[in-house]
Every structure is written in C-alpha cells, then in structure tokens.
Amino acid sequence: MVWLVTLIGVVVVLIWGRIVSQISPINQNLLNSQVNSIPDNFPQGSINIITGNSDSNKQVEPVLTQEEAVGLVLPMPDDPPISLWRPPLYPTPWAISPNDHFYFSRPIAADEINWPLANYRYGYFFPETDIIHTGIDITAKRGTPVIAAAPGTVIWAGYGLYTGSYNEEDPYGMAVTVEHDFGYKDKNLLTVYGHMDRIDVEKGQRVETGTQLGIVGNTGFTTGPHLHFEVRYETNSYFRTRNPELWLSPPQGWGVLVGQVKTFDNYYIHLKEIYVRSKDTNQSWMVLTYATNSINRDEYYKENLALSDLPAGSYSISFTIDGITYKQDLIIYPGAITFFSFRDKIGFSFETPSIQKPEDWENIVLSDKFLP
Numbered sequence: 001m002v003w004l005v006t007l008i009g010v011v012v013v014l015i016w017g018r019i020v021s022q023i024s025p026i027n028q029n030l031l032n033s034q035v036n037s038i039p040d041n042f043p044q045g046s047i048n049i050i051t052g053n054s055d056s057n058k059q060v061e062p063v064l065t066q067e068e069a070v071g072l073v074l075p076m077p078d079d080p081p082i083s084l085w086r087p088p089l090y091p092t093p094w095a096i097s098p099n100d101h102f103y104f105s106r107p108i109a110a111d112e113i114n115w116p117l118a119n120y121r122y123g124y125f126f127p128e129t130d131i132i133h134t135g136i137d138i139t140a141k142r143g144t145p146v147i148a149a150a151p152g153t154v155i156w157a158g159y160g161l162y163t164g165s166y167n168e169e170d171p172y173g174m175a176v177t178v179e180h181d182f183g184y185k186d187k188n189l190l191t192v193y194g195h196m197d198r199i200d201v202e203k204g205q206r207v208e209t210g211t212q213l214g215i216v217g218n219t220g221f222t223t224g225p226h227l228h229f230e231v232r233y234e235t236n237s238y239f240r241t242r243n244p245e246l247w248l249s250p251p252q253g254w255g256v257l258v259g260q261v262k263t264f265d266n267y268y269i270h271l272k273e274i275y276v277r278s279k280d281t282n283q284s285w286m287v288l289t290y291a292t293n294s295i296n297r298d299e300y301y302k303e304n305l306a307l308s309d310l311p312a313g314s315y316s317i318s319f320t321i322d323g324i325t326y327k328q329d330l331i332i333y334p335g336a337i338t339f340f341s342f343r344d345k346i347g348f349s350f351e352t353p354s355i356q357k358p359e360d361w362e363n364i365v366l367s368d369k370f371l372p
C-alpha cells in the first residue's frame with residue numbers, strides 16, 4: 001500500500017514539479033524593495049476576523065465561488081513551461097528579522113532540483129503507516145553530489161545513524177551528520193544527509209559550505225533515490241529535528257509562508273489542506289498542516305505548516321473547516337517569513353508571536369516510528 005501511495009505520490013510530485021518549476025514574474029516593487037531590512041509594513045498589524053458559522057444556510061464571508069473552489073481543487077495551469085531555473089539563493093546566513101534563521105544553503109547544487117518534495121514535507125506521514133517524516137526529501141538523480149549546507153565538522157559518517165552503531169538496515173542508510181561552526185541561541189545546529197550511495201567524508205573531517213559529502217543514493221528505508229535532509233537542534237538526535245524549510249536560504253526575491261491553523265479551542269488542526277495561490281501569476285500550491293504533534297515546532301513561530309520557495313507577491317490562502325471555506329489575502333515578502341495564525345470561529349491574525357521563554361517550549365511526545 002505504501003508503494004502504491006508512493007507511486008501515486010511520485011506522479012503527483014512530477015505534476016507539481018512542473019507547476020512549481022515554472023518561472024513566475026515577480027512583483028518588481030517587492031523585488032526592488034530593500035531585502036536587507038524588514039519592509040515597513042511587515043508584519044501586517046491588521047487582524048481580519050471571519051465569523052465561522054456551522055449553519056450552512058447562513059451567509060459566511062468570505063466564501064469561495066464555485067469557480068474559485070474548482071480552481072483550488074484542480075490547481076493546474078495550462079501548459080506550464082518546464083524549467084529548473086530559479087534565482088540564486090540569498091547568501092547564508094540570511095536573517096532580516098531576529099526570529100528568522102535562514103542559515104543553510106541547499107544540500108543539492110542549484111543546477112538540480114534542490115527544493116522539498118511537495119507531498120512529503122516535514123511533519124507528514126502516510127496514514128497507513130503512522131510513520132512521521134522528520135526532514136525534507138529532495139528528488140535528485142542517483143549520483144548527484146550531496147553538499148554540505150554550511151561549514152562544520154563531520155560527526156557521523158556511515159550506516160547506523162538511527163540505531164547508533166554500524167547497521168546496514170538503518171533506515172537512514174549511508175548518512176552524514178555535520179555539526180556546524182555556529183549554533184542558534186547558544187545551542188548546536190546540525191544537519192543530516194541520508195540515503196547516500198557513497199560517502200566522501202569521514203568522521204572528524206572539517207567541511208565548508210558546498211563540500212561534497214557523498215552522492216545521492218537509495219540506501220536505507222526508501223522508495224527510490226533521493227536525499228533526505230534534516231536540521232537538528234541541540235543534539236544529533238532525531239527527536240530534535242526542526243522543519244528545514246525555516247532554515248534553508250530562499251532564492252533571491254522569494255519568501256516563506258509559515259502558519260498556525262488551530263481549532264477554536266487552540267488545538268492544532270492536523271493534515272488540513274491549505275491552498276496557496278499567487279494573485280500575480282495564478283500559480284497554486286497545496287501544503288498540508290503537520291500530521292501530528294509528534295514533531296518539533298520552531299520555538300518562536302510554533303507553526304504547523306511551512307511552505308518555502310514562494311516568489312514574492314500577492315497571494316491568497318484558503319482552506320475548508322466543517323464545510324466553511326476561509327480565504328485570506330496576504331503578501332509574501334522577499335527573503336522573509338510571512339506568518340499567519342488562524343483560529344476556527346475567530347479568524348486570521350498576522351501578528352507575530354510574542355517571544356517565548358525556553359521553559360515555555362512545548363513538551364514534545366514523539367512516536368517511535370519514522371521514515372527518513
């Protein structure tokens with residue numbers, strides 16, 4: 001069943017890849033805005049209240065027209081041009097707000113697909129398996145060089161990353177962990193590269209950004225060749241992962257959407273389909289909220305969704321809860337995180353979270369099942 005789901009997923013990914021890879025004209029005003037400072041109107045201070053109402057006979061604003069709804073269900077533009085070209089990445093580390101931390105370059109070079117597989121992002125699981133995804137997958141051809149995302153020291157190289165000692169059955173296959181020269185808020189940052197066919201570094205070796213660590217392969221628990229990439233915080237443990245989409249430097253002129261989608265009672269809503277549409281190009285994306293609580297949220301944003309690599313510009317997001325479709329316009333800023341929160345029956349807010357003290361961090365309970 002997993003194979004079937006994966007096969008379907010690959011087809012979907014190929015289709016999505018065609019959509020995602022098309023080059024969008026970027027709002028020139030946004031592109032030309034100062035990328036080294038936070039835009040004057042960022043974050044937006046306004047709160048848009050939408051009154052949720054379970055009585056479907058009553059008019060609830062905003063409700064999508066049937067045409068819009070169909071457009072969201074089938075986000076297929078006509079004949080998208082096939083191109084892998086994207087703007088170069090912002091230089092790392094990149095952080096134009098004190099709470100952003102785009103510290104890492106991509107672990108695959110820019111002349112290949114080097115962005116996350118759309119339907120298997122951080123925090124997802126295949127419901128049949130109850131296995132949680134603790135990183136992102138990048139679909140790259142077997143043999144593609146895997147490169148270090150930042151300078152550091154190799155602290156693991158080989159089979160057995162998960163099990164802790166040499167084990168060819170380890171789900172990560174041949175994997176490398178780099179402990180970086182820099183941390184975040186006085187704690188270590190590490191990156192993990194899994195499923196490689198060959199490793200070109202050894203434990204203790206210094207690496208720089210772009211140093212070849214090995215080549216993309218198919219070792220470990222995989223359904224096909226790809227790179228599994230993780231960001232770990234504090235220790236080299238899969239219990240300490242973070243969503244790499246909040247840590248990888250965006251292409252220049254592009255940004256990242258991060259959000260919380262919660263019930264009225266302030267519980268995270270799992271596996272909710274969030275539709276994201278560019279109002280400039282009509283290009284569409286779908287991102288699922290995290291499937292469970294068994295992952296680590298960013299300690300500031302406490303998100304349950306992240307969607308990176310969005311060309312800056314005007315967007316609308318929409319999703320449906322209990323038969324009511326909620327829709328909200330927002331701006332994706334270049335080189336920055338656009339944050340939103342939603343509470344059912346209360347509405348949207350663009351206020352950024354208040355600073356959380358470490359002792360307020362969530363107590364995470366993790367499943368013992370996972371798939372790198």
Ligand SMILES: [Zn+2]
Pocket residue numbers: 133135136137227228229371372
């Ligand atoms: Zn993976």
